[in-house]
Amino acid sequence: MALRRVAVIGAGISGLASAYYLQRNSQDTEILIFESESTSGGKLVTSSFAGLAVDEGADSFLARVPWAFDLCKELGLESELVSPSARRASLWLDEKLQSIPSPNVLGVPLNIDSIPEGLLSPEALLRLSGEGFADHVLPTGDLSVGQVIRACAGSEVLERLVDPLLGGVNAGKADEMSCALMAPQLLEAAHHPDGMLNHLRNVAKNVDPNAPVFHAHPEGMSRIITALTESLKSSLRTSTQVQNISFSEKKWRIDTENGFELVDGILLCTPAHVSSNLLNNSFPSLAKEFASIKHASVVLITFGYSRTDFEADASQSGFLVPRESGLLMTACSFSGSKWPHLKHPDLEILRVSTGRVDDTKHLSMTDEELLSELQSDLLVTLGIESKPVDVRVSRWPDSLTQFPVGHVDFVADLQNKLSHSAPGLISAGTFQYGVGVPACVRSGKEGADQMTTFLDG
Structure with a gap:
């Protein structure tokens, strides 16, 4: 039997999970992974900050749902996972932390x-x-x-x-x-x-109050990405922009800046607006469906403050800021209190978020303006008067999918339209079950299962 070929477009956690599970399901299938960025992982990015591996996006995943934990277990990472040291959190309400x-x-x-x-x-x-x-x-x-x-x-x-x-x-x-x-x-x-x-x-009453709520890896969430990519036999083509996808003569064609590939099926694991652009030429009605999915843009700023200037409450993981507060910040996480591996000997590491679907002020601000206003917010909320020793700005435009009422039915209808209008084209990602890592892994796994069924049909 001729070797079957499947393309995975997008090497974020959804795409890599889909490739991993497809490889497990169908070992006689050649898998090609296309990623426009220079590295895989999508929004799971870990980089060095003050000598520690600090995530620039999600720093953990929910423990009460199975998909991410099960994947880590399969990858041999289960024993390496850690849970938060501090479980308490606060709200900035009525001009004080509660x-x-x-x-x-x-x-x-x-x-x-x-x-x-x-x-x-x-x-x-x-x-x-x-x-x-x-x-x-x-x-x-x-x-x-x-x-x-x-x-x-x-x-x-x-x-x-x-x-x-x-x-x-x-x-x-x-x-x-x-x-x-x-x-x-x-x-x-x-x-x-x-x-x-x-x-x-x-x-x-049936929930263990001491059970972990979140899991993380001491080397950052990128460790999961590394383990995933190392487990794959697939061809991973980073810095490769897919320009168009089309179907003719029982094959899918993927056009890139470097040429084209013919495959039997496609797992489309890109953000909804990217999927819309890729489908626009050949499947304009499907493209409109993906284009209708809204996203919020956010920024995550990492601050490092000397402990002589500020020391976080070791029992607190951080605090949330309601939209009525008038502040730019939406949340602040005390990384050293929350995670034992991020307890810096000299610094308090704070991860501060800003941006909501109905608050896009940050989009028109420079990094310097953002830092200035958020430092003012930290003065108001935590009383920090000093300048940070180190800062890092991580911008995530159009990164968080929004889920309006009726979204579950919308997704079911979209998947039905895909199967009828474009058999062999299967989509996965945050639009399906949510923005968390477990939801992405679930979407990727189900996409792989659907592709296996299609190939075997």
Whole structure:
């Protein structure tokens, strides 16, 4: 039998995972990976900062869902993973740092005794002490996170707790986020006959409070990328821009600046706007579907401060900043408190984020302007008056996919259109299940499984 060929376009975590699982599924398939950047890994980038390996994007992945952990286990990295030293975090509310109530589910407090005094009004506290029944009949199907929380717990809980926390995940707005995708456990609980809060409390009884919430690698998230690429027998072509994809005579054609390749199938693992551009010539209707997916742009600035000028609370992993604060920053992570491997002997390393889907001020700012305003924010929130010893600016334009109400159905419809209009073209990436590493690995794995089924059909 002739050797089958599959192209993977995009060597981020979704693309590399799809290549890895396709290689495992179908060893008689030649896999070609195309990446426009000079290195693989996409948004999982680790570089040296103050002599330590500090991530420029995601620094960990959720432990409660299986896909990223299972991949690390298969790659032999399981025993090397670490969990945060500090588990507590705060919110910048009412001009002061206030502890996020614990336990909570995506910001919804499960024990009113854990809520700091003054964080919520007496009316909000009274409501949280109840069962959490919706104050009106909720429609079936997908709803926004805001709709669910306002109905079952009230607007204060949404605006002061849930929105800052979920907004920190993908820089979106809870009032516009698909609850089915971003918080399915809340949507399920909202329809439970015991009431949302009662159901969440009952579920929490079966959760180990000491179980790790996140996993990371001491060498940074790039270690996972390195292990993945080393496990692949595929041809990885970095610095290779795919210019067009088309189909004719039972073969897919991939045009690059260096020529073209003919393959039997394509795993398209690029950001939605890139996928749209690649499909525009041959599949304009599909291109429009991908182009309709919105993204938020963010910047992550890493600061190194001398410990003589500032020392972080060792019990705190950092804090979140609600959109109503008036500050440019959206979050601040205390890397040395959060991760044992980032405890610098002389410096406190802070990772400060800015940018939301509805706040693009940072896009028009120079690095110097960004640093100046964020240092002002750190003065306000942490009282840091000194200049940092070291800084690093990592810009991530159009990096965080947004998931409006109905997105799950949109993705199902898009996948159906792909299978009918472009059989053998399978798409994976953050648009499918979310922006986290586990969601990307899941998307890549399912894409590989679909490709295997297609090739064997």
